[in-house]
Amino acid sequence: MPAPLRFGLIGTGRIGRLHAGSIAANPDSVLARIADPLVDGAREVAGTYGGIATDSAEELLAAGDLDAVLIASPTATHVDLIERAVDAGVAVLCEKPIDLDIARVDALRPKVAAAGVPVALGFNRRFDPAFREVRARVRAGEIGALEQLTIISRDPAPAPAAYVAVSGGIFRDMTIHDFDMARFFLPDVVEVQATGSALFDEGARAAGDYDTAVITLRAASGAIVTIINSRHSASGYDQRIEAFGPGGTLQVANAPTSLVSVSTSAAVEAKPPYQDFFLERYARAYADELADFVGLVRGEPSAAATYEDGRAALILADAAQRSAAERMIVPVSLG
Amino acid sequence: MPAPLRFGLIGTGRIGRLHAGSIAANPDSVLARIADPLVDGAREVAGTYGGIATDSAEELLAAGDLDAVLIASPTATHVDLIERAVDAGVAVLCEKPIDLDIARVDALRPKVAAAGVPVALGFNRRFDPAFREVRARVRAGEIGALEQLTIISRDPAPAPAAYVAVSGGIFRDMTIHDFDMARFFLPDVVEVQATGSALFDEGARAAGDYDTAVITLRAASGAIVTIINSRHSASGYDQRIEAFGPGGTLQVANAPTSLVSVSTSAAVEAKPPYQDFFLERYARAYADELADFVGLVRGEPSAAATYEDGRAALILADAAQRSAAERMIVPVSLG
Amino acid sequence: MPAPLRFGLIGTGRIGRLHAGSIAANPDSVLARIADPLVDGAREVAGTYGGIATDSAEELLAAGDLDAVLIASPTATHVDLIERAVDAGVAVLCEKPIDLDIARVDALRPKVAAAGVPVALGFNRRFDPAFREVRARVRAGEIGALEQLTIISRDPAPAPAAYVAVSGGIFRDMTIHDFDMARFFLPDVVEVQATGSALFDEGARAAGDYDTAVITLRAASGAIVTIINSRHSASGYDQRIEAFGPGGTLQVANAPTSLVSVSTSAAVEAKPPYQDFFLERYARAYADELADFVGLVRGEPSAAATYEDGRAALILADAAQRSAAERMIVPVSLG
């Protein structure tokens, strides 16, 4: 059995802490170093899961004793940190998105392509057991060649206005997951149409952003992807996928929170609302993402999003933004 | 194309009127005569569906121009009317039960066995498309040899106290349908266990009857049938069947009243309550029962309950009554 | 009770015969005259449902004894026949679409607006009990202001190539129902985006048409409608609607063909495929459409599509065609 992979973690916010737990729980990885400019956060994580805390990501990467780094710091820092990690010969699992500016993403692209270490992007939904199962069954030919893919993706409630203002907008922040999911099934997207509205979220309206959007993607094969987004959902986190082909339809239902239903004189077969939180809904996906990444570093096959996938998702987000803003259909080239 | 079957109808209560409609709607039958001592009812039915009204069942049967008679008069009159119809050479479709007294049923048995015309009993649920489908799939071997059959059968609301008092009790009035359904799948029942309670219906309690009951039947093969009854059901008419064998389970769900479901912050996937009324739930079964009977009279294969089936259902009802009252397991012989 | 409405029927193809049956079955209407240039068809319908057969629609309308005419002849004849009927003072229920050419529709528009008789269009899905229920519940405020409407509408199998060639294309022939359904919920559509592909139907490809399409409509309120179409569906006629608002989601499921499900070692809770045919799926809708029209002629409130609704659906179809062909987002004005 090989030694566990030594991980550095950069960023100890909500998502960084989640990954810290995954690293600690996986028998093939160990949390060796934690960095956060708010060093108390790093210390807290170290206290719970082990590892050495620091306030400096540079120091963490310079330590020379890491196999991999998990980047969970703010988006604006991702490109620099990926570059440093690659320079240090440390494998990278970076939270999405790479950056909000495609120029910066493109600038780093050659170095990542030439890097001797894997660079993966944290599009965790690829590891959701249900989505993965549908993709595997589509690939196995169960419903024939994919003709239509429908992704319904609605958050339980809008993000805080402060977050919306810096998130890059609904397409770069929220839909970006759905763009990657679309490409998980149909990588060669050639065209983007989008429409967005600000119907209920004052924060979105103030930022010139949308809280409601529908995006249509066209694949090179002629297959069509529909993405339906909303920033709220009264019944809980609404995450469904439907793959349609000549042989039939594969559907992913929402995750129930209970096996119990009730039938009364008012309604029958009523179940409790869905989970309200992405960390719950995708708990298993995050753990499996980490495990896949450990395998990737060890040279095993991986389903993780690559740097190229991360770039493609951003290109689609930019195209959707332009389509919605300028009322035009936008051709894209992801090659 | 043969001439339509000429029907006489005896009894113009709720169920008689239903059958009048089925006879009129079926292209292979015609309503020729209607009898009811309350002759206004007979006249009303004749006005709607055609035919000659009379206050006398005897007169109807003596007319000599009928192919078949549909007996929908009170239970106490069934045995006499079946006998007269057989004597007159008129085929019989008689509403269940034959009688509440097994001695009277047995007394008529030889004459029915020797009759030159078919005598069928109105166990309409045999013609419900879903129950019929399950039986056909069981018979086709889809789940292997039947091991367990579970029948959940709950009425929306108790019958009026006046009806309960003369109905012969829950087993002879309500469960009798389930006994026939059990035998539709497993004819050779050899043992009956039952438990009953009066939990909510004052009428049942006053009559020494039950409003809640569970009955277990054992077939000669060792297969076991469970019948779960209640005289009320808040969510509507509850009519489910589950057939279990080595290859799996076939289930009949309750009939929805709408294709619409709603998901809110209170509950998800909630549907409107089930139908509240047996005439709605079994509308198709009544029509198909009539069509099957027309075929039977013409010499075609039939799935209808025979006089023997009607007798067997009553024997099981009597055994359940005894089991519940005397707290014993009751062996039965239906041969 | 008023005298039954006297109907003339023009056209005795599949849909004409369906309406003949509805007219005959409705106690408030009677089939008085039937016209078809293939006069044998007219005679056959008259033989089944009554009425006087002719080979001339002009003769039928000139007879002077009709209250209403049901136009089920080929699309190209609709505008002329509506005009003649209006001139004759006969109420019109015309099958969709009015015409494939918006110029002809616009030309007749003033006369229809000024007509003393109602002119309704046969968008039968408005009368589907489930769609109607969802609309009523949305209007009653159950889920708040409508934000997103998703319509999945897939035919069981492609139409014959000969039909596709003259149908005007998928948007004018098939999606036109969905455009009307969209406007049944959100009348004020202001923008259309569409993408289409020919993935499996040679007839569509040969005609330069699509067999697969996704259309996005934007309402004046900012609400967004998504329509997902395919000309085939392995599991049967796929007809679903989902209305989403701040209070939750109302969904219309596909119509099951059976209440039976099966659980085996291969799969659990599996049900038989959906109905394969629009006449079955919308049987009730056609009957209710006729009843509504009878009420309309008598001055009662109606949910039927008007001439204006028929025109709007065609404008949306034209816009979708242009969007898909010219790769642009198309603003529309339905006023």
Next chain:
Amino acid sequence: MPAPLRFGLIGTGRIGRLHAGSIAANPDSVLARIADPLVDGAREVAGTYGGIATDSAEELLAAGDLDAVLIASPTATHVDLIERAVDAGVAVLCEKPIDLDIARVDALRPKVAAAGVPVALGFNRRFDPAFREVRARVRAGEIGALEQLTIISRDPAPAPAAYVAVSGGIFRDMTIHDFDMARFFLPDVVEVQATGSALFDEGARAAGDYDTAVITLRAASGAIVTIINSRHSASGYDQRIEAFGPGGTLQVANAPTSLVSVSTSAAVEAKPPYQDFFLERYARAYADELADFVGLVRGEPSAAATYEDGRAALILADAAQRSAAERMIVPVSLG
């Protein structure tokens, strides 16, 4: 925060190892000692989860440094070990059943009643989140007074013949869980009816046991419980409960293994089979059971089955055995 509870584990078979994992995973407990006459098993568990291994349960209990003991050794040893633990002042969580002989259970009863430490029985299903939720909602009055409880409980496949021979039969081995579940809702059972058959399992037939059974329990209130058992289930572990009252029905569905369903020309909405294994299905229940027991030892309220509950379950199993064997309805007194 109090110090973690120090646990001894007796028995390192499948279920013992499961509990070892739960003890180690719970932050409030620690695995201090492990005993198994097959000392290699004890050593293996100690190697994985920590603790001191021994081949002697006596030695383990005599060590004097334990707060609690988890007894997962063969049934025949339970009574002696409970007694020793109580004598040693160590709290007990003992796997079900207490014993197969009610006389031995009764003999220990006074000592347990007088013990200064809690003695709990491992009826883990009480801690299944769905069953627990239904009970809580019933107790909260959501469906009114419980009238009927239906428990469907089918194992995926028969136990090995060697196990069946010493298990005490289906009622004492398998149904005993359902008896406890019945009493979790309705403690005061007064009467037992049962029927069993050996339809497919040669081991059961050879042992004079059943592989198929239906049991009806009557509560003092008149409420009726139905338990439907089979030793096999093609579609996976079949574990459903339905609670029925005047206000409606609360149902627990089977646990899906995936959120994915497929619709094809053969079947629609078909899902993958259920889990095949009780350790998977009840994983959460086992963990919650351990947590509840830790709370019980610390004086917090507990939902765990007591020694009295374990005794009651055995009395019901004995009564069912007698009912099935002697074809009689058996009154019981659990006081």
